[in-house]
Amino acid sequence: MNSSSTRAENLEPTKETSNTINTYLTPGYGVSRIRRRASRHRNASKSLQRKIECGSEEIDVALHGPSFNLMSQDQAMQSCPELGYRHSHSWHSAPASRDPHSGTCQGSPLSQPTTPTSLLHRLDGRLRQAYFESPFGSSRSLSVSSLEDSADDSRSQAGKERRRRARDSEANRNDGYSSADDSASVPIMSAPVVHQGTPPNCFTFNNYPIPPCDPVWLHTSTNSTYSLSYKMFRPILRQCAQRAATPLRPCVTRTFASASGPSFNWEDPLASNNLLTEEERAIGDTAERYCQEQLLPRVLKAYRDESYDPKILEEMGELGLLGATIEGYDCAGASSVAGGLITRAVERVDSGYRSGMSVQSSLVMGGIYEHGSAEQKEKFLPKMAKGKMLGAFGLTEPNHGSDPGSMETVAKPHPTKKGYYSLSGAKTWITNSPIADVLMVWAKLQETGKIRGFLVERKDCPPGTLETPAIKDKNGLRASITGMIQLDNCPVPENNMFPEVEGLRGPFSCLNNARYGIAMGVMGALEDCLARARTYSLERKQFKGNPLARYQLVQKKLADASTDAAYGTLAAIQVGRLKDEGKATPEMISMVKRQNCDTALRNARLLQEIFGGNAASDEYMIGRHVANLFVTQTYEGQSDIHSLILGRAITGIQAFV
Incomplete structure (x- = not known):
């Protein structure tokens, strides 16, 4: 031709x-x-x-x-x-x-x-x-x-x-x-x-x-x-x-799958469960059952009353959910992905419950396991794994949040007790501090200016040297307990100081463990928002008896949330695998923490619109998730800080100063 x-x-x-x-x-x-x-x-x-x-x-x-x-x-x-x-x-x-x-x-x-x-x-x-x-x-x-x-x-x-x-x-x-x-x-x-x-x-x-x-x-x-x-x-x-x-317009009715093909599961759009091992699935299922049967029925009252039951951590400890990624010391020794599945199951109920668990497992237990001496590990980890001893992590100060290197809390040799340090300063926005038995406090040595970590045991502190008042009337994370740490020449044994780690490497390594848990956890909160919005849109009828789910704008909100939740879960699983192989960098964790927290908050806010005026009622749960997700976007590295971390890695230029 x-x-x-x-x-x-x-x-x-x-x-x-x-x-x-x-x-x-x-x-x-x-x-x-x-x-x-x-x-x-x-x-x-x-x-x-x-x-x-x-x-x-x-x-x-x-x-x-x-x-x-x-x-x-x-x-x-x-x-x-x-x-x-x-x-x-x-x-x-x-x-x-x-x-x-x-x-x-x-x-x-x-x-x-x-x-x-x-x-x-x-x-x-x-x-x-x-x-x-x-x-x-x-x-x-x-x-x-x-x-x-x-x-x-x-x-x-x-x-x-x-x-x-x-x-x-x-x-x-x-x-x-x-x-x-x-x-x-x-x-x-x-x-x-x-x-x-x-x-x-x-x-x-x-x-x-x-x-x-x-x-x-x-x-x-x-x-x-x-x-x-x-x-x-x-x-x-x-x-x-x-x-x-008249114009020929085909009317197409599509089925989700053929008899021989796979079906689409809106609860697991990209089949992320296929990437999990049998052990990881079992751990995740155990955590899901406990959270839905034991935590969900009491979360609404806890959120309204701004109260936290310390027995929750003990219940988690009995199931082996605390410090799950730690080897030995009565811990499960599971993978990082399995630990992420636990946080996702808990945060599906409430971010406040997950926050209390993350502080116990990732920040305190993880910090002791990574930086503590053998004596410190034997002394604290087994009790904390069972929930018999509760911990808190003190880094943020009233005047220094995203800039912990400028902290004002100091540690100096105790004037009267040999072999002791005297700690003075204040920490704020500390989860679990009012109920903690041991507080991991980061302070600068007065002699060298180096940042060191100390394990402060409440029972050994003389009256007036340690105060942990609760912070009330919060807008988010009301189901967790948050407070301050006020130290006034508080004596701490030298043996309770981490022996080798100095500078911000110590607290940042602890934060990276917790940040990974947050990155996976917020996907649980977003998935719960999606499930509730889907149910509501199918049941709520407006305009000639049509369900809200019939309207295109509603379906777009559901599709966006489902896509971001699926992508975020896959990214977190990948980083978890690299973490277990020792190949995960801090920038990777910053990336998934930043991205997942941002997308979870953005989509939760959009899904909230589906509920209309009913979203103002806490009985629909969606407003509670939105308030909580704002906090998760802020703590343990605000989203913009993680952007600067990634920008520095990409360009090689420090933008913090």
Whole structure:
């Protein structure tokens, strides 16, 4: 085939393009409508990206293997005038075969001009039956058939019976491509692709002719070039002749999966559970059952009263959920991913409960395990793993939050007790401090200015040297207990100081353990928001009894939240694997903490809008999650601080000062 093709963006629409439109090949689209559409394209080059300029005499359109020819109108009229081409509202049938050299027709054309109405009546039943009864694929044999054979056969009794069965099939299928009641789903055909070749003039499916797919011919009189613009493939013609004058719009009912294919699980969209080991699944299931059965029933009262029951940590300890990633010392020795699954299960109920557990497990127990002496590990870890001893982590100060290097808490040799340090200073926003038995306090040595970690035992502090008042009237994390640490020449044994770690490396390594737990945990809160918003949108009916879930804006909010939750979970699992292999960098943890906290808060706020005014009631739970997630975005490294950490890693430039 002699042709020269150019890219779509090189097509320059001209005045003749819109003024010399010949026809639209599908019934129901008049010339005036096509003219208006072409006029809109006149000066919009971007709108022509799907158009293809072809200087040949015919165009081959392929759909998963089958193909057919479309001839220029002038050439078709010259070679086969008996086909009855019209300038509007006619289906332009190509001849059965054509000599590519002489351009003359071979075969039997239709005996009379074909109008859209008669053609629809003759072909509709067979087309529907052929499409619904046979899956479309490259394995199907496609043969050439003339329209005359099809027209004659459609008049037969067998044709009438097939049309009747097609109508029944259509009623059962709700006028769609596939049936939601069937286990198998008929695949939807993709958009056509234009290429070169000399295929048959028309194609059939199980010997039933299939019409072209809505091409629009735009003819320019200057160079006889044809531009073909394709819309969605429409293989099904409407049955009723009265509907032939209306646009053919397919009504598609898609099933989620075929009988042999996998199904979509909205609760685990990207099948992240498949990435977990059997042990990790068992640990996650144990944590989920405990949280839903024991924590969920009491969280609302705890949030309203701003109270925290210390027995919760003891219950978690009995299940082996505390310090789960630590080897030995009565700890589970599980993977980092398993530890993340625990935090996700707890935060699915409330971020405050997860915060209390994270301080115990990651900050205090993790810090002792990583930096403590053998004596310190034996003394504290077994009791803390059982929840018999509670811990708190003191780093943030009233005047120094994101800049812990400027802390003012100091440690100096005790003036009267040999082998003791005297600690003075204040820490604030310390989770568990009012109920903690041991407090990990970071202070600067007065002699060297180096930051060191101390384990302050409440029972050994003389009266007046240690105070831990609670902070009340919080807007978030009300189900956890938060307070201050006030030290006034508090004596701490030298043996309770971490022996080797100096500087911010010590507290930051503890924070990285907790930050990973937060990154996985907030996905649990977001998933709970999604589940509650989904249930509410399906049950709440507005505007003529329609559920909220029917409306597009609601579905977009649900889709965005589901996507971000799935992506965040996969990212956290990946970082957890690298963490266990010793390959995770602090920047990786900053990335997932920042991203997951930001997306969880943003999506929770959007999902909150689905509840309307009911979101103001704490009984719907969504407002509590939103308030909590704001805090998780802030503590243990505010989101902007993590941005600067990543920016420094990317550029090599320090932006903190």
